[in-house]
Amino acid sequence: MSRWARFRTKDRVGFGVLENDGILEYDGDMFDAPRATGRRLGMDAFTLLSPCLPGKIVALWNNFHALGAKMGKAAPSHPLFLIKPATSVIGPLEPIRRPAGYAGKIAFEGELGIVIGKRAKDVPQGKAGDYIFGYTCVNDVTASDVLSENADFPQWTRSKSFDTFGCLGPVIATDFKSAGANLTTRLDGVERQNYALSDMIFSPHELVSLISHDLSLLPGDVIACGTSLGVGSIKDGVTVEVSIDGIGSLGNTLAPAGR
């Protein structure tokens, strides 16, 4: 398994493979034959950025049996999704910003993210693994009161597309197997979600195959696999930490209003 990351130093942005004591820098295209530069940066020489710059995040709704059962919703026959734009993306430790003028509830949703490695269209399920570069943690942030503000049109897109509402990171883990892994979400250290990724209605390979029959997925695009039990709201100043065994922990703080 490799853990790919993007980083910023005091004078540049780069990417490489994160190890325990630093990062091995690469250049070129992360998704297409990246080249090791031979440079190693110590842990104090960089800060992590979002591990990729997706053109879009395809964000699933109702993709876990346990949450679907709690909501009283039947399992869908095809993945249900919305699109969060590139402009919503932030990386580890970057602040989540409350939309100006919005005083309502802001919810966290800890999710597994699939990072696409090559252009995917009409991919058979048995080949889906070839199109997956790796996996990351996602906090699919939502301005909950916006979602149901208009009685005629549920605002799934708007409520989830504010700048800073797509938290990704800390790394992209290759060769990760979701079947045996758990996802936990903590608010200021207190566990709020702890669910098995094996409870997904559509598995990662099914998602890549089915969604690629609808629309082309491009390198760096992310499929956010949906969340399960335990979602709730984030108070201003609280840190949300989404952790997946084998990937790492993604922490982001909801900035106090006005900061």
Next chain:
Amino acid sequence: MSRWARFRTKDRVGFGVLENDGILEYDGDMFDAPRATGRRLGMDAFTLLSPCLPGKIVALWNNFHALGAKMGKAAPSHPLFLIKPATSVIGPLEPIRRPAGYAGKIAFEGELGIVIGKRAKDVPQGKAGDYIFGYTCVNDVTASDVLSENADFPQWTRSKSFDTFGCLGPVIATDFKSAGANLTTRLDGVERQNYALSDMIFSPHELVSLISHDLSLLPGDVIACGTSLGVGSIKDGVTVEVSIDGIGSLGNTLAPAGR
């Protein structure tokens, strides 16, 4: 007024200003001080492409008084939208493709598109014009049966995000004023929509301002302003032509199944 277009010749992709007898080529960045190359291409030397490559299309629902009244829906207090991905975009004369395995209704929606010229965030309404590069025609294609296929989750995004479902073009007209202009949509030459753009609930400047308070708009992004009366379905093999006075006509044919 200038009419900016992207084009393909037999050996390259470029952009420039479309005139009656050809195109004046430019290079650099269309949105940031493009430079005239001095080359002129005759009309038979190129085919038009989508006039920009948006990172996202922000697509409005219920933004015309007449259609809202017909649907019995109140005018919204804030723009209602979904996001169509970059991968949905096609240009003039490119075929609209029926999704594999989908035999249902495919609808046209003729719309005005606002093309963003510079990064826009929290733009006051009085400054919105500074962020608009120009205007284009949009056919916001929809797989109508997908929209209401799942009772729990209206699939606004999926039904409108299939590859080839975001038709843009033929050009981006600068200094266009929507207030006095009409949009018409013809199916194989038969008029199906003919409405005044002045009937918008949120004007282009209001849309840019309000949406930019939700999410950042980037150069080349498109806001599809929503449609009005007369939408309907496209039969396989039929050509949809969306025309706006002062911009031009955007024609796309729904490819017969299997081609």
